Amino acid sequence: MIHLELPSYRDQSPEVADRFRRLKERPVILEVKGLTKTFDTAQGSVTALKDINFCTHQREFVCVIGPSGCGKSTLVRTLAGLEDYSSGEVLLDGKPVRGPGPDRGMVFQGYTLFPWRTVKKNVMLGLELAGRSRTAAEEEALQWIDLVGLTKFANSYPHQLSGGMKQRVAIARALANQPRILLMDEPFGALDAQTRAKMQGYLLEIWKNIDITVVFITHDLDEAIYLADRILVLKAHPGEVQELIEVPVPQPRNPSQLLSPEFLATKRRLEELIHPPGAETEEGVNGDRLNMVRMVPVNAKVESVF
Amino acid sequence: MNKPWFAVRKELSSRRRTFLAVMSFVFPLLVWSLVSYVPFIWHPQVEVIEAGEVDYFRAGMLVDRTVFEQERETLRAEGRELPTGTRTNPVYLPAPHEVATALYTAFSTEPQRRNEKWLHESLANSIQVIFWGFFLSSLIGVPLGILAGTYVAVSRLTEPFVEFFRYLPAPAFGALAVAILGIHDAPKIAIIFIGTFFQQVLVVANTTRKLDPSLLEAAMTLGARNAGLLFKVVIPGIASDLYRDMRILLGWAWTYLIVAEMIGASSGITWFITQQARYKNFDNVFAAILIIGIIGLTTDLILAWLGRRLFPWQRAARA
Known part of the structure; x- marks a missing residue:
């Protein structure tokens, strides 16, 4: 370095x-x-x-x-x-x-959106489970969707979204429960x-x-x-x-x-x-290393990459 | 349009797909037509036109070609009148046009005896038996399968027995079903139930287990517990796969129909088929078999179409 x-x-x-x-x-x-x-x-x-x-x-x-x-x-x-x-x-x-409980929201690497629910319904799930009425849940969900800038996609299904958008929905879904x-x-x-x-x-x-x-x-x-x-x-x-x-x-x-x-x-x-600098010599070296020999012909046009 | 026809797991254009789908029907029909209409292909028998001086020949009679040739040789040697005839296929292989006609006449021909049923009545009876057998099986089998796929306890309590029972062939219960349920539709429904139910529990349980567990975890962090998890995540999550399973299972129910209808008082489409075979109306037999195929395929196409409307979010997964 x-x-x-x-x-x-x-x-x-x-x-x-x-x-x-x-x-x-x-x-x-x-x-x-x-x-x-x-x-x-x-x-x-x-x-x-x-x-x-x-x-x-x-x-x-x-x-x-x-x-x-x-x-x-x-x-x-x-x-x-x-x-x-x-x-x-x-x-x-x-x-x-x-x-697990709604006081701890979780966002996973794999998005884990419910594919059968639209963006809006995905965000609504936690609110529905908390016993919120349908209209109240919908209204609240839309606010969270707006917060992550996906209002236009509220009625899209997860498969129609890019990875970044999916993860924003997942964040909105976790936040909608207002976790601690x-x-x-x-x-x-x-x-x-x-x-x-x-x-x-x-x-x-x-x-x-x-x-x-x-x-x-x-x-x-x-x-x-x-x-x-x-x-x-x-x-x-x-x-x-x-x-x-x-x-x-x-x-x-x-x-x-x-x-x-x-x-x-x-x-x-x-x-x-x-x-840590010493770590490689401890375990890695012999076990996990490429076993390279030169495999370029002697008369190769490009003899070295440098 | 220079794309290759055979590329591993690459989609074809919709025109090619349609073309191939049509060809899948045209090809067997073509083979059938060749065998039926080209006289030098197969045609192992001869239909006698004039009996000549062979004692036992009658006009319209079918004899094996070797027998016919032998008789001709014998008569020719004796200088007597020769029989004539045309090469033909055995009676059990009617030509396509005969079956096509039978498809119409089978419906319009009055039954031979007063107490016998018209074809459409037989069909209706069969469909009813299938419906009740499949419906009753699903009524218990689907919820049980879902529970077994969700709760290990339910799975351990039911599946070993179900696994054992599904190896018992449903038709083996025929005599028992008749003894208990009488000779009419009830034992037939029971056979379809037995044939479907045990497979259904296992298939549904497996489908349920295939649901991505991370979706369940996500739902739990959103506050879902037992009932909420089951009704808001598990059931909607597997609904589309479940629907597909049901389509396949319905196909199985049809295969059990034929056995089921043989037991007790023979009825429905099977009765029609055996009856017509007894009269040697093989064109009607083929027509009836075709009708089963047509009903099956049509139901499946309708269900597939309905499935696309019910599960719009599935479209991407397929495309």
């Missing part, structure tokens, strides 16, 4: 430091205490999550990042109540969480780079304007730094918290910050944590 003179990712400008101080004074929405999950396989018991502790404050944006197999999806699914845990506690507004917290499991992972950047912008815009706390899973370092107030870095085998990073990039965010010193400093730190 080219060596750049960067500040430490711990250096915070007075404004940023002040914001974090105020952020931590806000009420705690989600508290995770000693969360551990093991499951049994044919090879014996595997610890997917080990003693995870963290809390998120109201209207905070937390990203969870880690190498593959670190259990970040398991973590968010556990928070959603879709998976059991072995020990520890998950508290939402101080009350323990058991099973929005859990997002690599929601933009299946989108192309341009759509993904646009979606990040939309998401920040939505987050700014409504009272919602976000826990966002990603494996994309830039995405995590760009979106998050704080980044929870996990490590694999077992899934443990490595560090909770306070992102020193000032808010509100904009794409021009992607090359700012704070941003790059944070990214360097994340690289160190997730792809």
Whole structure:
């Protein structure tokens, strides 16, 4: 890596430091205490999550990042109540969480829109289940659809929408329930780079304007730094918290910050944590490497690619 | 229009599709016509026109060609009057035009005996039996299948037995059904029920299990629980596949019809077919078989068309 003179990712400008101080004074929405999950396989018991502790404050944006197999999806699914845990506690507004519920909205990577329902009906489902009358549910749903800019597509079916649009519907559907917290499991992972950047912008815009706390899973370092107030870095085998990073990039965010010193400093730190320099020699090298020999004929016209 | 006709899993233009669909009917009809109308293809028998001096020949009689040739040889050697005849197919293979005529006359011919039924009455009877058998089976089978596909407990409680029972051939219950339910339509309906029900439970349960589990998870995070999950997600989610299953199962019900109608007092279209075969009216037999095919195909086309209207969101998946 080219060596750049960067500040430490711990250096915070007075404004940023002040914001974090105020952020931590806000009420705690989600508290995770000693969360551990093991499951049994044919090879014996595997610890997917080990003693995870963290809390998120109201209207905070937390990203969870880690190498593959670190259990970040398991973590968010556990928070959603879709998976059991072995020990520890998950508290939402101080009350323990058991099973899935409308107080925790979830957006999945695979969109998971109901294909037989139109956009409007998809957004209406949660409201219908909450016992809202049809007209009230419809009216409310349309407001959320408007919020994500899909009014024109209210009566379209999911298959008629692009990936980005589908994910906006999924966000509107989760938000329509007015959950305390929005859990997002690599929601933009299946989108192309341009759509993904646009979606990040939309998401920040939505987050700014409504009272919602976000826990966002990603494996994309830039995405995590760009979106998050704080980044929870996990490590694999077992899934443990490595560090909770306070992102020193000032808010509100904009794409021009992607090359700012704070941003790059944070990214360097994340690289160190997730792809530690020594790691390759430990396990990768012999097991997972191309076994290349030169296969270009001696008299080839283009002898070298360099 | 230079696209290849044979490209692996590539769609054809709608003109080609229609053309091929028509050809799928034209081709067998062509083979049938060739065998029927070209005298030197097959035609293993001879229809006697003049008996000549063969004792047992009668005009209009069908004899095997070898027998006919032998008799001719014998007579020629003895210098007696030779029989004449034309090559023909056996009586059980009528020509297309004969069957086409029979399609009309079968409906317009009065039954041979007073207590026998007209063809359309037989048909109506058959359709009624199918309907009740299939309806009663679905009435229990579909909900049970959905529950078995949704709840593991229901699945474990029902499916092992159903799995066992579906290997028992429905016709084997014929005698039992007659003993219990009498000789009229009831045992026939029972046979169709037995033939359909056990398959139906398994097929519906499987279809239900194929529903994308992430949709259920999404619904649960939106606050759906047992009943809400079942009625707002599971049932609408599988509705279109369920509909397709029912179309296939209805086809199976038709195959059981023929067996069902043989037991007890023979009735319906099967009775018509066996009766006509007894009179050697094979053109009527073919006509009746064709009618079953036509009814089946028409029902299926109507159901397919209805399905497209009922499930508009499915269109993309197919295109």
